[in-house]
Amino acid sequence: MERIIFYILAAVIIxxxxxxxxSRKILRAVIYLLFVLIGIAGLYFLIDYNFLAAIQLTVYGGxxxxxxxxxxxxxxxxxxxxxxxALKKKLIAGLLSAAGLAVTLWAISTYPFPETGSAxxxxxxxxxxxxxxxxxxxxxxxxxxxxxxxxxxxxxxxIVIAKGKKLTENN
Amino acid sequence: MIAGISIYEILTLTSILFxxxxxxxxxxxxxxxxxxxxxxxxxxxxxNFVLINTYLYPDLLQGAVFSIFIVALAAAETALAIAIIxxxxxxxxxxxxxxxxxxxx
Numbered sequence: 713m714e715r716i717i718f719y720i721l722a723a724v725i726i727x728x729x730x731x732x733x734x735s736r737k738i739l740r741a742v743i744y745l746l747f748v749l750i751g752i753a754g755l756y757f758l759i760d761y762n763f764l765a766a767i768q769l770t771v772y773g774g775x776x777x778x779x780x781x782x783x784x785x786x787x788x789x790x791x792x793x794x795x796x797x798a799l800k801k802k803l804i805a806g807l808l809s810a811a812g813l814a815v816t817l818w819a820i821s822t823y824p825f826p827e828t829g830s831a832x833x834x835x836x837x838x839x840x841x842x843x844x845x846x847x848x849x850x851x852x853x854x855x856x857x858x859x860x861x862x863x864x865x866x867x868x869x870x871i872v873i874a875k876g877k878k879l880t881e882n883n
Numbered sequence: 884m885i886a887g888i889s890i891y892e893i894l895t896l897t898s899i900l901f902x903x904x905x906x907x908x909x910x911x912x913x914x915x916x917x918x919x920x921x922x923x924x925x926x927x928x929x930x931n932f933v934l935i936n937t938y939l940y941p942d943l944l945q946g947a948v949f950s951i952f953i954v955a956l957a958a959a960e961t962a963l964a965i966a967i968i969x970x971x972x973x974x975x976x977x978x979x980x981x982x983x984x985x986x987x988x
Contacts, residue, residue, distance in 0.1 A: 714885050714886045714887060714888070715885075715886070715887040715888060718885055718888050718892075718893075722896045725896065725900060726896070726899055726900065726903070729900055729903045729904070729923055730903055732907070732919060732923070733903055733904070733906060733907030733910070733911065733916075733919075733920055733923070734907075738913065738915065738916065741916060741919060742919065745919050745922065745923070748900075748923065748926070749922075749926065752926055752930060755893075755930060756930075756933065758885050759885060759933060759934070759937050760937075761933055761937075761947060763947075764933060764947060764950055764951070764954075767951065767954055768954070771954050771955075771957075771958050772922075772926075772954070772957075775958060776922065776957070776958060776961050779961055779962060779965050780915065780918075780919065780961075780965070782965075783915055783965045783968060783969060784915060786969060786972070787915070787968070787969070787972050787978055794911075794912070794913055794916070795912055795979075797910045797911070797912065801909070801910055802910055804909075805905075805906050805909035805910045806906060808905075808909065809902040809903070809905050809906040809909070810902075812902055812905065813898060813899065813902040816898045816901075816902070817895060817898060820891060820894045820895065820898065821891060825890050825891075825938070825939065826939065828938070828939060828940070828941055833941070835944065835947060839944060840944060840947060840948065840951070843944050843948060844948060844951075850945070852948050855952060859952060859955050859956075862955075862956075862959060863955065863958075863959055866959040866962055866963050867962070869963060869966070870962045870963050870965075870966040871966075873963070873966040873967055873970050874965075874966035874969050874970055
């Protein structure tokens with residue numbers, strides 16, 4: 713049963729990812745990206761990381777996609793079609809990505825991953841909270857604080873940059 | 884851990900997703916779509932962190948924490964990049980990669 717669901721999710725993720733990088737209508741590309749992100753949230757649910765799945769749905773599905781849609785609607789006409797990419801460029805990019813994928817898959821398939829004996833139990837949100845705020849060995853209090861500072865800096869920076877002044881005086 | 888699915892299958896899926904993102908990064912000529920490809924790449928790597936944590940080190944939590952940090956960084960990066968793109972559009976009325984020469988100054 714879980715096997716079937718995994719293969720369905722994998723097919724959805726790959727199909728919509730390809731559609732997202734090849735679609736010439738930009739708003740549709742954003743929506744395809746949303747489907748990919750929801751598929752990955754499904755993958756997290758399947759691995760039993762409920763907290764990460766919730767983060768994925770709220771931050772990506774709720775935040776980033778809305779930002780993208782805002783940007784697209786502010787900048788483009790909804791029906792606008794992107795320029796066609798030159799066939800040569802597509803071929804070179806496709807070949808390069810295929811070569812990279814082949815090397816990566818070869819490395820993965822030949823690496824002997826060790827078998828773990830211990831049974832996996834699902835992660836409690838309380839455990840993640842404890843490790844994020846722990847001062848002891850293996851605790852993540854410092855990165856956590858740095859991320860908070862970074863988020864504040866980014867918020868202020870985004871407001872300042874998006875407000876911006878016009879550089880050219882003649883329009 | 885997903886019953887009946889080995890780590891190789893999931894790593895194959897995330898590698899494919901990663902290289903689809905790379906392909907988009909190479910071929911797209913609009914800044915917003917380039918940013919979307921970057922999101923695909925970041926997501927593939929976040930899934931990898933969780934997977935390796937789940938399959939190889941089931942009693943640790945480090946992978947999950949790193950994925951949370953990746954999500955936070957991705958959100959920050961997207962917000963900043965979209966602010967820059969909107970500002971650029973105000974300046975030169977275009978978000979095509981080939982037109983963005985004024986960022987140099």
